[in-house]
Amino acid sequence: MSAGAVTGLRLAGVQTLALTRRSVVSEWRQLGNVIPGIVFPLLLAAVYTHQFTRVILLPGFPVVDSFLDFVLPASLVQSVSFGATEAGTELARDIENGFFDRLRASPCTRLPLLLGRLGGAVVVATAKGVLIIAIFLLFGAEIAGGPAAAVVLVAAAVLLVIAIGGLGQMLAILTGSQEAVTATFPLVFTSIFMSSAFFPTNLMSGWFREVAEANPVTWIIDPIRRLVLEGWSWSDVGQALVIPSVISVATVTMAVAALNRKLSSS
Amino acid sequence: MDGNTGSRSGDDVVIEASGLNRTFGEVVAVEGIDLAVTRGEVFGFLGPNGAGKSTTVRMLTTLLRPTGGTARIDGHDVERSAAAVRRVIGVALQDASIDPLMTGNELIRLQAVLHGISRSESKSRGAELLARVGLTGAAGRRVATYSGGMRRRLDLALSLVHEPSILFLDEPSAGLDPTSRLALWEEVRRLNTELGTTVFLTTQYLEEADELAGRIAIIDHGRLVREGSPADLKSTVGSPTLRVEVDPVFLESARRVLIGFGPARPARENRCAIGLDGGAARVAEVVRALDDAGVTVSHLELDLPSLDDVFADATGRRLEGAEK
Amino acid sequence: MSVATVDHSTNLGHAGMVASAICGRGMRRIMARPTLIMPVLLMPLIFVLSFTGAFGSLTRVEGYGTDNVFNWMAVYAAMQGAVFAGVGGASTTAEDIENGFFDRLLLTPGSRVPILVGTMAYSALRSTIPTTGVLLVSALGGLRLSAGPLALVAVYVATAGMASAFCLLGLAVVYRFRTMRSMILIQVCGFSLMFLSNGQVPIHFMNGWLHTVARVNPVTNVLRFARQGFLGDLTWSMTWPGLVALGAMVAVAGALAVHQLRRLAA
Numbered sequence: 059m060s061a062g063a064v065t066g067l068r069l070a071g072v073q074t075l076a077l078t079r080r081s082v083v084s085e086w087r088q089l090g091n092v093i094p095g096i097v098f099p100l101l102l103a104a105v106y107t108h109q110f111t112r113v114i115l116l117p118g119f120p121v122v123d124s125f126l127d128f129v130l131p132a133s134l135v136q137s138v139s140f141g142a143t144e145a146g147t148e149l150a151r152d153i154e155n156g157f158f159d160r161l162r163a164s165p166c167t168r169l170p171l172l173l174g175r176l177g178g179a180v181v182v183a184t185a186k187g188v189l190i191i192a193i194f195l196l197f198g199a200e201i202a203g204g205p206a207a208a209v210v211l212v213a214a215a216v217l218l219v220i221a222i223g224g225l226g227q228m229l230a231i232l233t234g235s236q237e238a239v240t241a242t243f244p245l246v247f248t249s250i251f252m253s254s255a256f257f258p259t260n261l262m263s264g265w266f267r268e269v270a271e272a273n274p275v276t277w278i279i280d281p282i283r284r285l286v287l288e289g290w291s292w293s294d295v296g297q298a299l300v301i302p303s304v305i306s307v308a309t310v311t312m313a314v315a316a317l318n319r320k321l322s323s324s
Numbered sequence: 325m326d327g328n329t330g331s332r333s334g335d336d337v338v339i340e341a342s343g344l345n346r347t348f349g350e351v352v353a354v355e356g357i358d359l360a361v362t363r364g365e366v367f368g369f370l371g372p373n374g375a376g377k378s379t380t381v382r383m384l385t386t387l388l389r390p391t392g393g394t395a396r397i398d399g400h401d402v403e404r405s406a407a408a409v410r411r412v413i414g415v416a417l418q419d420a421s422i423d424p425l426m427t428g429n430e431l432i433r434l435q436a437v438l439h440g441i442s443r444s445e446s447k448s449r450g451a452e453l454l455a456r457v458g459l460t461g462a463a464g465r466r467v468a469t470y471s472g473g474m475r476r477r478l479d480l481a482l483s484l485v486h487e488p489s490i491l492f493l494d495e496p497s498a499g500l501d502p503t504s505r506l507a508l509w510e511e512v513r514r515l516n517t518e519l520g521t522t523v524f525l526t527t528q529y530l531e532e533a534d535e536l537a538g539r540i541a542i543i544d545h546g547r548l549v550r551e552g553s554p555a556d557l558k559s560t561v562g563s564p565t566l567r568v569e570v571d572p573v574f575l576e577s578a579r580r581v582l583i584g585f586g587p588a589r590p591a592r593e594n595r596c597a598i599g600l601d602g603g604a605a606r607v608a609e610v611v612r613a614l615d616d617a618g619v620t621v622s623h624l625e626l627d628l629p630s631l632d633d634v635f636a637d638a639t640g641r642r643l644e645g646a647e648k
Numbered sequence: 649m650s651v652a653t654v655d656h657s658t659n660l661g662h663a664g665m666v667a668s669a670i671c672g673r674g675m676r677r678i679m680a681r682p683t684l685i686m687p688v689l690l691m692p693l694i695f696v697l698s699f700t701g702a703f704g705s706l707t708r709v710e711g712y713g714t715d716n717v718f719n720w721m722a723v724y725a726a727m728q729g730a731v732f733a734g735v736g737g738a739s740t741t742a743e744d745i746e747n748g749f750f751d752r753l754l755l756t757p758g759s760r761v762p763i764l765v766g767t768m769a770y771s772a773l774r775s776t777i778p779t780t781g782v783l784l785v786s787a788l789g790g791l792r793l794s795a796g797p798l799a800l801v802a803v804y805v806a807t808a809g810m811a812s813a814f815c816l817l818g819l820a821v822v823y824r825f826r827t828m829r830s831m832i833l834i835q836v837c838g839f840s841l842m843f844l845s846n847g848q849v850p851i852h853f854m855n856g857w858l859h860t861v862a863r864v865n866p867v868t869n870v871l872r873f874a875r876q877g878f879l880g881d882l883t884w885s886m887t888w889p890g891l892v893a894l895g896a897m898v899a900v901a902g903a904l905a906v907h908q909l910r911r912l913a914a
Binding site for chain 1: 843856
Binding site: 385386387407408410411413415417419420421422423424425426430433434435437438439440466482486 | 659662665666669673676677680681744747748749750751752753754755756757758759
């Protein structure tokens with residue numbers, strides 16, 4: 059690698075780190091936003107565990123000791139989804155109030171502008187993921203695939219956050235409006251319900267089952283859940299990591315393309 | 325419960341406050357305010373930003389409870405007979421109190437309902453008031469489409485729907501262009517002279533207080549520092565300065581003449597200056613005396629003290645945002 | 649020389665006019681800006697679709713009480729919508745306080761309580777929008793009026809009552825804290841209260857702390873009352889506890905709101 063490329067890479071790295079730090083600090087300040095992302099999924103899990111005790115006995119339902127084991131992946135995904143659009147709303151806010159123009163005028167290269175923000179989301183999502191799993195374990199849940207599986211769980215959730223974050227940032231660049239980005243949260247929230255997160259798809263029927271089976275969230279939740287309930291499996295690990303990775307790469311690429319279009323047109 | 329409506333022996337005092345106090349936690353916003361406004365007066369409350377004007381108005385209009393002292397409007401205690409107070413007052417606050425999603429007509433109608441005015445009467449009152457403030461054409465549009473000046477005019481119209489005998493205006497011309505301001509002053513004068521409405525007006529503009537108010541109270545850091553008619557207040561800071569410019573050959577004669585009309589004051593080369601005892605009324609005499617002494621005057625000017633001088637005299641500072 | 653010197657403080661006719669003017673103003677605002685009502689309408693629709701889709705198989709569990717999950721979930725979603733509608737009504741007041749219009753309402757010469765009553769009435773009327781939306785969508789899913797038109801009466805009474813109670817609670821909070829942001833607290837309370845009830849499953853499906861909480865939760869009785877017409881006939885034994893619960897919630901919330909309104913000038 060040429061000296062110029064090395065310094066370019068290092069510069070990009072430093073810039074990304076700086077913007078990550080800014081984004082983490084801002085998320086920390088908005089602790090009010092982080093707390094619902096932890097309390098709400100836990101509340102849901104707690105309530106469902108105590109009201110679905112008969113449901114887990116239905117024929118066709120995966121073999122579990124308690125609904126708690128079943129719902130762990132859902133709570134994880136739901137928890138990290140709470141902050142996932144934050145990167146996008148922040149970007150939209152920066153665009154709205156002109157800070158973005160200042161950033162653009164600075165010697166900051168393009169990719170760190172987006173990655174830096176996602177960096178913040180990643181840090182927070184990792185923290186939330188670890189916390190959720192810890193609390194579940196405390197309440198008696200078991201991860202059959204062991205600690206390695208737990209790491210895969212968190213990694214998959216984080217990749218999902220990057221995927222949603224990239225989508226949010228693309229929206230932010232295309233619309234420049236915070237409201238538009240925030241409006242995606244209900245969609246994300248619903249799409250988690252319209253998947254295998256809270257109920258196995260084989261026990262659903264009709265159009266809803268078709269929607270759930272076509273939902274990428276299901277493709278991520280199912281392998282993760284198998285890691286929790288059945289144990290380690292390389293194919294499940296592969297599916298759990300590859301699918302969100304592919305989606306992340308796609309959405310971040312689209313966001314960068316949108317950014318380039320916006321910067322070159324103005 | 326106090327029921328009587330107002331008449332007192334001697335002057336008919338409609339707004340009175342005694343030791344009015346308001347604290348917000350540690351901060352003392354208003355302290356020891358004593359006021360007495362008689363029926364038909366236009367009373368000006370002058371002071372810089374943050375002096376406590378709006379806080380005082382909110383207490384007098386029952387929107388804020390005093391932490392100490394008392395206030396009575398038309399004989400009704402603002403705390404114990406708040407509803408009775410609200411019957412007789414009209415209020416236009418600093419931020420126009422309107423709902424941007426409603427139209428002018430809808431707001432007038434709502435205001436009428438709040439004051440128990442019948443639909444037919446509110447229609448005619450509304451039309452008349454909107455015409456007065458020049459909003460007839462815009463009345464059917466949502467207030468969100470109004471300019472700042474239009475919103476204030478609508479706010480004024482709303483405050484008059486129930487024909488109150490006492491009107492509170494909190495910084496009514498803040499943010500208005502000069503033409504709108506003059507129109508507002510005209511309307512305030514008309515309300516006062518034609519309808520006899522008592523007006524309590526707060527402002528940070530000297531000119532406004534000077535133009536409109538029969539009596540002024542100056543408030544600074546929550547306290548009343550001066551009170552009186554504009555003329556009286558100005559005279560308290562001393563007599564106006566008369567400056568006369570003459571040919572150097574007449575200088576001594578001029579000085580000898582002028583000294584008889586008041587004490588000498590610092591002046592430039594070729595000029596004499598005195599503090600003119602008796603004020604502007606005596607200028608004619610001075611001119612005659614100079615003429616009799618054979619002095620040719622090339623320039624004469626009279627500098628009257630302004631309310632800004634009054635404020636500076638009372639507080640040691642110039643009024644912020646003062647209009648010159 | 650003022651004209652309107654009539655004492656209004658004890659005049660019921662005047663109070664009624666003020667209340668209906670405030671209520672009418674609220675409804676006109678919705679027509680002026682229909683997007684105001686979108687979240688209140690959409691969220692319950694999202695709920696009913698997500699929950700009936702994900703948990704449709706609950707009907708296979710013995711003792712659920714119906715063979716069509718819409719018969720159980722529709723009322724839950726409608727009442728959730730009513731809570732949103734109620735809080736939304738209080739949010740209008742929060743907006744009024746923030747932009748100064750509330751001062752003009754406070755200057756009414758009569759009692760200020762009719763303003764509160766008018767806002768509550770507006771919320772109750774508002775709640776018919778999500779309720780109707782949910783019922784229409786659920787009808788497409790097979791919702792059955794087992795008790796005929798009385799079923800609809802029960803659910804509309806219940807949702808109007810819930811909206812009123814939460815509007816009053818919201819007003820108590822708004823009069824105290826005077827900002828829009830304080831509404832989030834009530835939203836969260838309302839959602840949690842709805843969740844910790846027999847909203848999704850019958851009480852005898854629950855165990856542990858959830859069972860206890862749901863039993864003492866007044867919303868449980870309201871749901872029973874509102875739902876009965878879709879599960880069978882209306883009976884007095886299912887009706888009176890619901891009406892008592894509604895009455896109690898409205899009374900308590902109302903007392904809090906009036907108390908805070910009186911303190912408002914302090």
